[in-house]
Amino acid sequence: MKNVIEIDHLTKTYGKARGITNISFNVEEGEIFGFIGPNGAGKSTTIRTLLSLIYPTSGSAKIFGKDCIEFAPEIKKEIGYLPSEVFYYDNMKVIELLKYSASFYKKDCTKRIKELAEIMDLDLTKKIDDLSLGNKKKVGIVQGLLHEPKLIILDEPTSGLDPLMQQRFFELLEAEHKKGATVLFSSHILTEVQRLCDRVAIIKEGEIVAVEKISTLQENNYKKFKIHTKANLDADYFNLAGVSNLVVNNDTVSFLFRGNLNSVMKKISDVEIANVWIDEPDLEEIFMHYYVKEA
Amino acid sequence: MNIFLHELKAYRKSTMIWLVSLTAIMVMFMSMFPSFSKDAEQMTTLLKGYPEALRKALSLDLANFFTILGFYSYALSFIVLAGAIQAMNIGVSIVSKEVREKTADFLLTKPVTRTAIVSAKLAAAFASLLLTNIIYGAAAVMMATQVQVEDFNVTTFLLLSLTLFIVQLMFLALGIVISVMARKIKSVLTVSLATVFSFYFIGTLGGIADEQTIRYFSPFKYVDTAYILKNSGYEVSYLIVGAVLIAVAIGTSYYVYSKKDIHAV
Incomplete structure (x- = not known):
């Protein structure tokens, strides 16, 4: 199995606040990998380092076999990212934002935008300003998936979505997964991770406590x-x-x-x-x- | 290109407002010119009664005040002040806007380098200011031709008008550095007003003290309207220092931004 993400002794410290210490794990191609831990454990720090939003203090990470800092722009062509807190340019309409997002990828995403919006029941003509939190989240989902990325990185994606939409969203992820996408799914809710993921990494206080198959985890639970x-x-x-x-x-x-x-x-x-x-x-x-x- | 167009669109409204305001100040001043020049002698006697220091602080130059160019350069000191605020606003908001609206995560997870992002944003800011200056300059020439009592030197007039652009570029560069260095700027206007006025007062002090070195500390004094009036040209040494400062500020911004951690808000 090829590794899509390889994290090697990644450490990030910020002044006195806790970052992450010596994190290492791999995500294999085609798996849905869960990343769980309580708030503030370092999930977002790890993900933000993978996306080169922040730079590691030491250690490194590779995505698609390439260093995630050095080759960041190239790698990101194939990454779809949904941040935990979505907050997009207020003055734009949903469709304008999605088109802006699509303009960064050299492919025509119009059809995919329509499909995704239909699945997620999202009104493309509204102003983002007027959307509820859940609907903003939907914009985030469509924005993250419209270029059919090979790697989908989700940082607490379900907060703010109602159960029906969560269901649709999970189905969507499973469909992408069937098409061959690898998913890194961070969450503090065990049940959703259990439902979707093949393997999980458990993080606590900035350190990986265990990397386990969900089945093993459940037996031990x-x-x-x-x-x-x-x-x-x-x-x-x-x-x-x-x-x-x-x-x-x-x-x-x-x-x-x-x-x-x-x-x-x-x-x-x-x-x-x-x-x-x-x-x-x-x-x-x-x-x-x-x-x-x-x- | 997509970021450039998006940014340009984002500045569209504020650029329009600033353009209208700057032009309005100019029109207001220039429309007073005919009545001023009519009573020139009386006014001169009146103004001579003011202490010299005050006249210098207000940049009142009695020898030229009643020519259209002299009068215009007096008006310009206010127009440039306002223009500096516009430029500083754009500069400060270039990066801080993304942090405040939490859109940095959106932009920086796209397949673009940070350098490309800064370049596109800078280009959009520059284009907005350039557009402001072109339209303002055209309006100013038209207005001057309307109110003139005798012919004036158009080149000098344009050189005077161009001081707006030069000062704006300096404040734009300054704003970008501040916005890149700060972790989060809550209110752009507070930062830009404070900075612009501080430099304005430094410049005014320099005017009173008649101190040449102090001029280097205020972007407002890099282009001296009195000098332009007299020589119909700029002081090259100041232009060079100004250009170096802009280059250093922009270079620093690129460097800092590409090394910076973008924190979740």
Whole structure:
């Protein structure tokens, strides 16, 4: 497999604020790669360095096998970027902005603009100034994809989009992916990363904690269970392999579970329950998991 | 080319407004000229009563004040001041605008070099100022021909008018350097008004003290209207220093901008 992105010991420090330290990972051609971490962990710093918006303190990164600083203009022909916060020239109409954006690439994008606008349900004749946050985001999406880039870099792309549009957007990404595009998807929402990505890099406090396949991550992951039973249960009823933090409080049981879900589900189906909650652990809990593993 | 056209379009409105304002100041002054020149003698006696320092500060030159060229150069000191603000505004907003409107991410992730971006923006700023000066200059000549009482030297008149452009170029270059150096400029007008007026006062002080070296510290004094009136030409040494300053400022801007980190806002 060819690597589309190769990041090699990338470090960026700003005065006293935290940047990123010694980041290394590769993104292979044709994969959807997730990049997760809490706000301020260094996701945007990494992405902005890849796009040569900021320059690394040390280390380097290659995109399509070329240094991302030295060959920046050339590389960017094949990159589509959607920033987390979109804010485009206010005085322009949507179509004017998209045409301006298209004018940087030496191909005719008119047809693609129309297609994308239709999929994303975007009114091309409106002024950008008058658009809501979600609609501005759509402009950003169309702007990032109109030149059919080989590498799509998304920095928290879903904030501000309603669920229906998120769905459309994910379908769009999957379609681009099928056509052969590589996607780097940064997010702090685990579920959307889980849904789309093949592999993820987890970043915390400026350092990569793990690079894992989503499937491995899920196997290693806890699920949070909370069960309301009709009758009081034996305190040890749910005490099986993979369960931790078991708390039994009369008719309410809660615990964390890691392992084959079927074993728990069978146990649950054997008792009369009033209600059940199964939650994904939030990101903090996954990080906790990685910290425990490292310690 | 696309960035150039986009920028030019962005400046269109403000260029129009400035052009109209500059022309309006000029028309207002020049339309007063016939009545001034009629009462020349009385006015001269009156103005002679003013302390000399004040007259120098106001750049009132009594020997020439009642000729159309002298009167025009008096008007120019205000027109150039306004023009400097226009140029400084464009210069300061060239880069800072992208940061303020958060469009830097858009532009800088396109397949263009930063040098190409600065060049296109500079060219657009230059074109806006050039256009302003061409139309203003034409209007000024027309107005002068309307109000003249006797023939005047058109070359000198054009040389005088051109001081607007020269001063504007200096402030444009200064504005760009400031805009590239600053991380974020919240209000362009505050920065440009403060800078322009500071230099204006430095220039005025120099006028009162009659100090030649102080002239190098104010772009307003690189082109001395009194000298142009007398010699129908510019002081070459000042033009050279001015050109060097502009070149250094623009060179620095290119360098700083291509090395600069563009932070998320």
